[in-house]
Amino acid sequence: MRRNAKLMAGAAGLVLAIGATQILPGLGLTAADHLDPPGRTDPSVDSTPDRAADIADIFAWHTDDKFNMVLTFSGPQATDEPATYDPDVLYQINISNAGSRVDTEIPIRVRFGRGAMTDEFGVQVSNVPGVTGNIVGSVEKDLTKDGVMVRAGLFDDPFFFDLQGFMETKDTGDLSFMADRDFFAGQNLTAIVISIPLDRIANGDNLVDVWAETARFGGQL
Numbered sequence: 001m002r003r004n005a006k007l008m009a010g011a012a013g014l015v016l017a018i019g020a021t022q023i024l025p026g027l028g029l030t031a032a033d034h035l036d037p038p039g040r041t042d043p044s045v046d047s048t049p050d051r052a053a054d055i056a057d058i059f060a061w062h063t064d065d066k067f068n069m070v071l072t073f074s075g076p077q078a079t080d081e082p083a084t085y086d087p088d089v090l091y092q093i094n095i096s097n098a099g100s101r102v103d104t105e106i107p108i109r110v111r112f113g114r115g116a117m118t119d120e121f122g123v124q125v126s127n128v129p130g131v132t133g134n135i136v137g138s139v140e141k142d143l144t145k146d147g148v149m150v151r152a153g154l155f156d157d158p159f160f161f162d163l164q165g166f167m168e169t170k171d172t173g174d175l176s177f178m179a180d181r182d183f184f185a186g187q188n189l190t191a192i193v194i195s196i197p198l199d200r201i202a203n204g205d206n207l208v209d210v211w212a213e214t215a216r217f218g219g220q221l
Contacts, residue, residue: 052086053214056189057159058093060210067201068194069093071110071212075189076157083154083190085112085121085139088217091192096209097201106201110152110192112139123152123192129200149195157184 056072071093074084095106109126125135128148137143140153163183168176201208 050216052084052089053216055212055214056157058210058212059158060208062198062201065198067196067198067208069196069210070158070191070193072155072157072159072189072191073214076184076187077189079186079188081188083139083188085123085152085190087111087113090215090217091212092215093192093194093210093212095201097203097206101207101209108194112152123150125150125192125194128194129196147197149193151193153190154188155191157187157189159184 051074054073056075057070058072059068059070061068071091073091089111091110093108093110094104095108096103098105106127106129108128111124112121113124114120115122121139122137123139123143125143128135128150131146131148135143135145135148135150137150141151143150160182161184162177162179162181165177165181168174
């Protein structure tokens with residue numbers, strides 16, 4: 001978990017090797033940051049959990065010409081619940097592709113808000129490489145500008161994990177995971193999807209590190 005002067009409700013990161021066909025093993029892949037820190041995001045611990053700032057996962061991968069990222073948060077939740085858009089939470093996806101691997105060369109920032117003439121939510125994505133100004137538009141729509149695609153909205157939770165097997169293993173000491181049992185199946189969350197031309201991210205043979213963080217304006221709830 002990362003913290004700064006404001007609430008940092010969670011962080012997760014991974015490292016990619018541009019030009020390779022897969023994430024390199026042994027280089028520190030982490031994900032599944034649900035309900036972290038528990039004291040601010042877990043309803044069993046806090047009666048007013050900050051769901052909007054609770055990161056679930058950060059995924060990143062590349063194709064021959066695109067660098068893709070998905071930041072998920074506020075989940076898992078039932079499919080009849082709406083997406084979570086909080087104007088007071090800043091979402092930042094950090095990309096490091098040069099020098100120290102803990103320095104952020106590309107901080108992509110995302111915020112939600114309501115339109116001036118309508119009650120509908122929109123999204124603003126700033127500091128995207130190769131994009132003039134901000135990418136702004138409605139949620140639940142593909143937004144394209146200067147070769148970049150952004151979509152923010154409600155999605156099926158992509159994370160696969162046997163939570164029941166984990167709890168049984170923890171309680172009994174016997175390995176109890178089942179490959180076909182997914183706790184997250186049939187549950188939703190809110191996500192920000194960004195697809196950028198690969199040549200704007202790749203930097204020679206340097207590894208690309210990606211992590212995400214959230215901050216609440218005004219501090220904790």
